[in-house]
Amino acid sequence: MADMLAIKAETLEDVATRVFAAAGTPEDLAAHVARHLVKANLSGHDSHGVIRIPAYVSQIKAGRIVADGRPIIVKEQAGAAVVDGQRGFGQVAASFALDVAIRKAGETGIGGVSIRHCNHIGRLGDYSEEAADRGYIAFVSYGSAGPTSGHSAPFGGAQRHFGTNPISFGIPGKEKRAVVDFATTVVAEGKIQVARAKHAELPPGSIVDKEGKPSTNPEDFYAGGMILPFGGHKGYGLSLVAAFLGAGLTAESAATEGRGGGVFVMAINPRAFADEDAYTSTIDNLASAVEAVPAAPGFSKVLLPGGPEANSRAERRQSGVPVAPDTWDAIAKAAQELGVEMPKL
Numbered sequence: 436m437a438d439m440l441a442i443k444a445e446t447l448e449d450v451a452t453r454v455f456a457a458a459g460t461p462e463d464l465a466a467h468v469a470r471h472l473v474k475a476n477l478s479g480h481d482s483h484g485v486i487r488i489p490a491y492v493s494q495i496k497a498g499r500i501v502a503d504g505r506p507i508i509v510k511e512q513a514g515a516a517v518v519d520g521q522r523g524f525g526q527v528a529a530s531f532a533l534d535v536a537i538r539k540a541g542e543t544g545i546g547g548v549s550i551r552h553c554n555h556i557g558r559l560g561d562y563s564e565e566a567a568d569r570g571y572i573a574f575v576s577y578g579s580a581g582p583t584s585g586h587s588a589p590f591g592g593a594q595r596h597f598g599t600n601p602i603s604f605g606i607p608g609k610e611k612r613a614v615v616d617f618a619t620t621v622v623a624e625g626k627i628q629v630a631r632a633k634h635a636e637l638p639p640g641s642i643v644d645k646e647g648k649p650s651t652n653p654e655d656f657y658a659g660g661m662i663l664p665f666g667g668h669k670g671y672g673l674s675l676v677a678a679f680l681g682a683g684l685t686a687e688s689a690a691t692e693g694r695g696g697g698v699f700v701m702a703i704n705p706r707a708f709a710d711e712d713a714y715t716s717t718i719d720n721l722a723s724a725v726e727a728v729p730a731a732p733g734f735s736k737v738l739l740p741g742g743p744e745a746n747s748r749a750e751r752r753q754s755g756v757p758v759a760p761d762t763w764d765a766i767a768k769a770a771q772e773l774g775v776e777m778p779k780l
């Protein structure tokens with residue numbers, strides 16, 4: 436594996452902001468997307484970090500991302516809204532939708548917002564963490580389905596049909612919180628990109644090649660292979676939920692050919708259900724009891740979901756973000772094409 440570079444988060448954020456701005460993104464949106472990507476790196480999810488910069492730039496050039504697209508509310512009632520992402524950056528639309536969902540949850544107890552015409556929204560845990568920071572419970576899903584589309588086959592199927600269809604929950608207490616955030620496939624597609632950039636193998640059981648044979652070689656996936664749903668029929672069920680919520684709650688007319696997708700964001704105000712102190716103390720109490728479970732052989736301690744990301748942020752803010760040389764070169768190439776000067780490392 437090639438030696439990794441260690442780059443300060445501020446440097447990465449600055450490069451990302453300038454590249455997106457040079458590609459026509461208004462400064463505030465460019466900074467928002469850059470912050471999101473670098474926070475994914477800091478959180479240990481390099482698959483959803485700066486590795487995405489070249490692809491996002493290509494998508495802007497191809498017209499798939501409208502660099503200055505700003506989300507708008509197109510349908511609204513108490514507790515529910517539909518947002519149109521206007522094909523801008525997905526991170527901008529998702530943050531906007533979360534804001535609307537939290538406002539509605541503050542007014543009515545629960546706020547559900549679907550997003551149509553939405554691009555890639557990055558690391559879902561970012562939105563659940565933001566909701567938790569603001570004292571709200573969150574559920575976020577991003578799903579798509581359709582014959583021969585996506586990266587994953589349904590349980591028992593031998594053809595691509597689903598995206599990696601991630602889901603995330605954020606549950607805040609006072610001192611503790613849980614942030615659950617994962618693809619409903621064994622690995623996220625971005626993890627395959629990272630393995631490919633590092634010339635590394637994938638964990639066994641993650642993918643099959645185009646003939647359905649097990650493989651650990653990232654190249655087999657890009658040659659038409661499929662990522663498997665995690666937990667067999669159970670992960671498949673959750674993947675289906677993400678796709679059906681995303682497609683159903685953004686539908687403008689009946690889906691044809693079994694194809695569709697979208698984002699769904701829900702915020703819950705715990706204070707609408709329980710006394711604030713009783714709620715936060717209960718969550719802290721439950722969380723501490725989980726953490727107190729004795730560690731199994733091979734583990735040092737039981738962590739709450741979201742714990743590994745918080746630990747990674749603390750460490751990488753100090754030590755810098757590891758970036759594969761191939762990834763840095765690809766970012767430099769995208770920057771150069773836009774006339775953006777790269778920092779000297």
Ligand SMILES: NC(=O)c1ccc[n+]([C@@H]2O[C@H](COP(=O)([O-])OP(=O)(O)OC[C@H]3O[C@@H](n4cnc5c(N)ncnc54)[C@H](O)[C@@H]3O)[C@@H](O)[C@H]2O)c1
Pocket residue numbers: 480482483555556557558559560577599600601602603614615616617618619620621622623624625626737738739740741742743744
């Ligand atoms: N936008 C998209 O289209 C898209 C698609 C797929 C995935 N993603 C993102 O990719 C990222 C990675 O997904 P993934 O499926 O590889 O996630 P993953 O397998 O790394 O699992 C992450 C989750 O597991 C928890 N976790 C990990 N180790 C733990 C431990 N020892 N104890 C307790 N909890 C633990 C984490 O806190 C987190 O909630 C996610 O942020 C996801 O949102 C985005």
